[in-house]
Amino acid sequence: MDLRIFTEPQQGADHEDLLAVAQAAERLGFDAFFRSDHFLTMGGDGLPGPSDAWITLAALARETSTIRLGTLMTSATFRLPGPLAIAVAQVDRMSGGRVELGLGAGWFAEEHTAYGIPFPETKERFDRLEEQLAILTGLWGTPEGETFSHAGEHYTLIHSPALPKPAQRPGPPVLIGGHGKRRTPALAARYAAEINVPFGSLEANRVMFERTERACEEIGRDPGELVRSSALVLCVGSDEAEIARRAAAIGREVGELRENGLAGTPEEVVEKLRAYAELGSTRAYLQVLDLADLDQLELVAAEVAPHVRG
Template sequence: MDLRIFTEPQQGATYDDLLAVARATEDAGFDAFFRSDHYLHMSGDGSPGPTDAWVTLAGLARDTTRIRLGTLVTAATFRLPGPLAVQVANVAQMSGGRVEMGLGAGWFEAEHTAYGIPFPDVRERFDRLEEQLAVITGLWRTPRGETFDHDGSHYPIVDAPGLGTSGDDGGIPVIIGGAGKRRTPELAARYADEFNAAFRPAAETGELFARVRAACEDRRRDPVELTLSSANVVCLGNDDATLRRRAAAISRDVDELRANGFAGSSDEIVDKLGAFAEVGTTRVYLQVLDLTDLDHLDDIAATVLPQLS
């Protein structure tokens, strides 16, 4: 099972904060560093202010050497698909091919209001997401020197230069997630390299995976081609004082974290990861909320990672 580190910078983080966590992630032996793509905090004041996901990932592309980098997830409402395809392709080139992109329909209305971003109803958001996926993957798969067209109602594209990112390295992986019963599995089966079920218990995660596998079979796509992943908050403490200190630092109750996240001793966390593995999870994003506690990453790497090999 791959373990990746997943952060929420909109809760308050500078680029230097993210760089410190990304380098600690790399040094500790984790597979990847991911960040959310939000402009507004969910609680508190979000100090020291918002950061842009793809701007910071571009910096990390040059300031790290091994780990993969990406978003869980970029909102289709935030950016036009053509420029977004170019941005992500640029970051992929800057990183030496270490970039992945999660893309979703968008959900947090307040940040759209705060920054003047249109926020259509959920049906239109999914319509736009589907078109964005078609445009972005189309541009990436079109060889350099050729052009790409898309006859869409929201994003018509005419004679756009191909970005040619789908070469020998396999291209830029696309991650789609969510609990939608119809359109989400269909979009994952059609466009995704990975399906992510975030913040769900193991049993429900297994049900979401089953829907996506069925959607793949409907499209005559081998479900094995799709990586199945989960995401949840992590809080490791191999003694009670450490566990309670780390829970308090993120304003969470220990019992609630044990019930809903990956929390407790290393053995407890490994047992819970095992329950997710049993329903098909092969990759887990550990949501790290206290970006100042770099020892947390070292502790996970020293006591959890060895048990997964």
């Protein structure tokens, strides 16, 4: 499995915190550094306050050299698709082609009301997400010298020059994630390079992977083209005392983390990752909630990664 580091800076982080984690992840050989795209904390004071995901990734693009960078997930409610296509393409060029875009419908109503962002009902959010995916991939995939147009219910583009082009062609990999029964797998089959199951059990991962495979088959796409991945909270320690200390630092119980996340000794974490791999997951996003604890990344790199990669 690929192992990727996934952060939640809305819980409390400044740029220096994220830079330290990204550079440590790169130095330790992790495949990617991802961050959430949220504007409001989900517990605690969230100090020093939220940061914009794509501004952060632009800065990290210039301060890293090999690690891949992305969002899990950017909300389609936050940005218009044309400017988002420009921003992601620009960061991709700044990074030398290391960017990936996780895009979702959005779900956290409170952050929308806190910052004056419209929050339509669920169906409209998914309709907008579907149009945004068509527009983003269409803009990136339009050959230079040609224009792109789109006439939809929510967005209209007329003779866009479809610039700039990203470094990766036809565009950065797109990730779709969630637990939806119908539209999520259908959108992943049509537009995505990767289907991600966030914080789900082994059974939840199996079900979503199967739904997405069927959705691929329905449109004539080879399901083998799609990367399958899992996101799980990380809490690993060399002994029980270290595990308990790390669980307390993120406000969680050890037993609950062992059941629902990647918690325990390195041996336990390796065993659980192998169980996800047996279901077809080839990539794990390790949700790191204590950004100051770089020693945990060192432990995973030394005692977990060598046993699950390759």
